[in-house]
Amino acid sequence: MKLLLFISLLLAAIPVLGQKGCFRAIQNGQEVKVICVGIPVFFEDCSPDQSTRYTTFYDPGPKAFDPKNYDESKLVSRGADGRFQYTYTNPGKYIITQIINRGGGQSTTIEPMEFEVVATPVPAFTVQACASRSVQLTIAETGYDRYDIDYGDNTVVQGVSAGEQPRYTYQGTASSYTIRVSGRYTGSTCESSSTNTVTLLPTPPTPVITQLEVLREAIDGEIVFTLERLQPGYRYVLERRTTATGNFETIYTSTQLTQTTWTDFRMGNVDTRQPIQFRIRPADDCGNQLTIFSEPVTSLVLGVQPGNELANLRWSGIGAAMQRYQVYRDGNQLIELNGNTTTYTDPNLTCGQNYCYRVTGALNNGLSRTLSAARCIRATSTTTPPAGYLYSTYDLDNQVQLQLTLPNGQTAQQVRYQRSIDGAPFADLSVGTQTAQTDLLQPLNPVCYRASYTNLCERSAPLSNTTCPVYLIALPQENSPLITLGWTGYVGFPDGVSQYTLELLNADNRVISSIPVSGNTFQERNPSDELQQLRYRIRATSGNGSTHSFSNIVMIEQPVQVHIPNAFTPNGDGLNDVLEVKGRFIKSFSIKVYSHMGQVVFTSEDRNTSWDGTYQGKPMPAGAYAYEVNIVSNSGETKQRIGTITLLR
Structure with a gap:
């Protein structure tokens, strides 16, 4: 009822803009010029002529109040507690208007005032552990006018602006701290805070380059390192110099490490044709490079020159003295030398053989090892190689097999075989690369052989011994x-x-x-x-x-042997009672016996079956009988025997 009365009076009264209207915004018990979203704000009248007869309302905005065009439902009236309360939900610029109707047709006072309504987001910040028990914060822009930092050790820094990266060094002994950042607005009680827990970085130990190996010696060469005694949480900086007194320069900075040892750390595109000295040092993510240096380690540059069945090695490095060197050939250690020696001659090489050398050095009291790139040569020689030994034999196919045995350490690039048949002068049989040779000698005759070879250095050996297989x-x-x-x-x-x-x-x-x-x-x-x-x-x-x-x-x-008797007497006396065929080397045979009438009276293909002079169980009469014997020998030869045999009774 009062609101309707007020509205009607408001329309009838003459608004007076500037007649000593006054109000304050109170939030969290304090007068504010900036109002927080989500927290009740109270509007208090501070006009000089306050009276209980007056009717007061507030328009919360955001636009300026228009007496001729407004939504009465949005006006803030006095609550049951006698206070004017309103809660904003959206940030922005608001014109809050106090409206006082003095009643009785008197004037109406309209008092506008601009306020900013702000949100209270959780402050966003990151914290980075740095060297020397320090930390560095980065506060993201979240709209607050200032930030207060509580470092968790009773130290509070106020008035920090967004985007700043303040650093702080702890004096205590704890290994971790919880940091709270609070965001605030000027002229407001609005604030919000967030926390992060940081673990401080320990002081790193002195790092060690335990191994430096040159993989490839070239203008764009490659080196592989093994690094130890690293502290997780730090980056590591690789530095180099090319003279013993020059300044080190940074060539690589790692990301933050999580391990204490780094194997197979490769650096490419490095000119490894000259020795380089390297060292490493830790650095934090706050831009600090610590003065904790490893002992420097030099790369080794190896040169190898072939001589007459020997190799001359010379190598060089930079700076720190070596305790010892080791020379390797084809992966096997040849010799260990003191740290002052930088040359070595490898004697007694075999002509034409390939040899690969490496030199390793131990330094920093044996904690570090450096390896040169492999350098390979082909051995040369001007020495005439010794003669080979030639062996000959016939194989089971009646072919002559020759085998030339070379002296130790020799390899044949070319082998020449010569042959003499039945005392004739020697002539070339073949020229090739094999130390084994087959001679398809036809026809077979007494024969002798000899051979010579050319080694990999193109030096020709004298003729071998003469060998003559048994004929x-x-x-x-x-x-x-x-x-x-x-x-x-x-x-x-x-x-x-x-x-x-x-x-x-x-x-x-x-x-x-x-x-x-x-x-x-x-x-x-x-x-x-x-x-x-x-x-x-x-x-x-x-x-x-x-x-x-x-x-x-x-x-x-051997010839087939066949024996056929010319007579037999089947009288049972045990002597020549049957006709049987005997012989040697007979594989198969057949026999047929004919009567004088041409009738076959006996046939057999079994040597163990003989004729007893009967036909169909009846004795045949005495007389002459013809026979036909066909034989196949063990070697496949066929023979036929035709003749007569006399049956006697």
Whole structure:
């Protein structure tokens, strides 16, 4: 009812702008010029002519009050406690207007005043642990006019602006602290705070470069480091210099580390053709580089020059004295030298061989190790290489196999084989790269060989020894069951031949008998009854018994032997009672017996089946009978025998 009365009077009264209207904004018990969002604000009348007869209202804005156009529901009236209370929900610029109706048709006072309504977000800040028990804060812009920092050790710093990065050093002994940042507005009680807990960085130990290895020596070379005694939470700065008295320069700064050891830390695009001295130092994320330096470690630059079957090594570094050097060849240590020695000669290299060298140095009382890049050379020589040793033998296919054994340390770039057949002058057999050679000698004859080689330094060796494999022949013996063999002696064993052995081989090349022989001939008086094909060879044994050479294989085929009687007497006296075929080396046979009328009276393909003079169980009459015998020998030869046999009774 009062509000309606007031509104009607307000429309009837003449507004007086500037008639001593006055009010204050009270928040959290204090007068404020800046009002906080979400916290009740009270409007208090401070006009000089206050009276209980007056009716007072407040327009909370945000725009200026218009007496002719306003929303009466938004006006703030006196509450039950007699106070004018309002809570803002959105920040911004507001014109708050006091409206006083003095009643009785008197004037109405309208008193506007501009206020800023602000939010109270949680302050955002980061804290970075720095060296020497210090921290650095970075406060993000969240709209407050100023910030207060409570460092958690009873130290409070006030009036810090957003964007500042204040630093603070703790004097206590605790390892971690909780920091509170409060944001405030000027002329307001509005504030908010947030906290972060920081763990202080310990003082780092002196770092160590335990290994420096040059992987590649070039203008854009590469080095790999192993770093130890690192302190997590710090960055590490790698510095270098190229003279022992020059200033170090920074070439790399790591990110913050989490480990105490860093292996396989690689630096590329480094000119490693000259020695470089390196050191490392810790740095924090606050921009501080600590004066805690590792002992410097130098890279090594190695030079290798080939000589006559030797290599001359020379290396250099920078600065700190070495305790010792170690020289490696192909991964194996050759020698350890004192720290004052920077040259070494590696003798007795093999011509044409590739050798790779590295030098390592120990320094800083053995805590650090530096490795040069590998340098490789090909050994050279002007020395004539020694002759090789040539061995010869026939194989089971009657081909001559040659093997050239090179002296220790020699490698053949080219091998030349020469051959002399039956005493003729030597002529080239082949030129190649292999130390093994096969000669498809046809026809077989007495033959000798020799060889020479050119090594990797293109130096030619003298001719090898001459080697002549044993040549075996079977001497013809007319109308004699004896087998006579003859052979040439083996030439080539350094210690001569201690024994010749005649070996008999079966069809599978298995030795079935062996006989020591002497001289150059042998007569076989009792040839095998089981083998139609006799395969002989001579085995020559070296003087010390360790090596054998074989002759060619000579094959002698024994003739098939067939015996058919000319008569038999089937009278039961046990003598010549049946007709049977006997012989040697018969694989298969067949027999047919015919009567004088041409009738087949007996047939068989079994050598164990004989004819007893009967036909269909009845004795045949005495007389002459024809026969036909067909034979296949063990070697596949076929024979046929046709004749007559007399049956006697």
